[in-house]
Amino acid sequence: MQKIAQFMKVSEENFINSIREDFPEYNESDIRDMYESLRLPKRATKGSAGYDFFAPFSFSLPPGSTIKIPTGIRAKMEEDWVLQLFPRSGLGFKFRLQLNNTVGIIDSDYFNSDNEGHIFAKITNDSNEGKTIDIAAGTGFLQGIFLPYGITVDDEADGIRNGGFGSTTGK
Numbered sequence: 001m002q003k004i005a006q007f008m009k010v011s012e013e014n015f016i017n018s019i020r021e022d023f024p025e026y027n028e029s030d031i032r033d034m035y036e037s038l039r040l041p042k043r044a045t046k047g048s049a050g051y052d053f054f055a056p057f058s059f060s061l062p063p064g065s066t067i068k069i070p071t072g073i074r075a076k077m078e079e080d081w082v083l084q085l086f087p088r089s090g091l092g093f094k095f096r097l098q099l100n101n102t103v104g105i106i107d108s109d110y111f112n113s114d115n116e117g118h119i120f121a122k123i124t125n126d127s128n129e130g131k132t133i134d135i136a137a138g139t140g141f142l143q144g145i146f147l148p149y150g151i152t153v154d155d156e157a158d159g160i161r162n163g164g165f166g167s168t169t170g171k
Contacts, residue, residue: 005077005146007040007051010116018070018118019056026057037137038072041144050143052088053121061125061133066100071142074117077108083144087123091141095133096126099142106144113162 009015012035019031026034034056041051053071061067075083085104091097100122111117121142125133135141151157 004081005075005083008074008076009035009038009040009072010074010118014116014118015056015070015072018072018120022068022070023057034137035072039138041073044140049145050086050088051145052140053085053119053142053144055135055137055139055141058137059135061097061123061135063125063127063130063132066122066124068120068122069141071119071121073119074111075106075119075144076111076117077146079108080148080150081108081146082106082149083146085119085121085142085144088140088143091133095131096128097133097141098124098126100124104144109160 010018012032015035015038016028016031019026019034038056039054041053043049043051053073055069056072059067059069077083083104083106085099085106086092087097087099104119104121106117106119123141125131127133
């Protein structure tokens with residue numbers, strides 16, 4: 001198996017600022033504890049394609065609700081590879097948990113962007129059965145799969161990324 005990537009935490013400062021932005025109920029001490037408890041993504045079995053991402057804090061998501069989770073994680077990978085993110089299969093099957101952008105795409109050059117390549121997941125409980133999702137801190141809720149990709153023979157892309165969502169489209 002080819003080894004092409006490494007997961008790391010973002011800086012503590014980046015994580016603190018990211019949590020504060022959407023979760024004012026957490027104080028700095030709570031956030032520092034979260035940061036210390038962050039687990040790097042890992043595969044559950046040697047045959048697993050997906051690396052499980054773990055919730056940095058507990059949350060409850062009633063039907064129709066959305067939450068943006070700062071994972072505290074970044075991925076350094078070889079060029080010509082991409083990390084694709086999906087909800088964990090069981091959560092999608094049982095609760096219709098969905099990523100708001102359907103599939104998260106983490107490009108290899110995202111690692112060097114201003115936000116340190118911090119991976120976020122904006123998820124929605126799309127349950128039509130009235131089921132609330134309860135995720136405990138440290139529980140896997142997302143999975144990432146590394147895949148190689150190709151480019152066209154006449155490709156001339158020479159832009160340099162600086163940012164996250166929508167940063168490569170010229171907005």
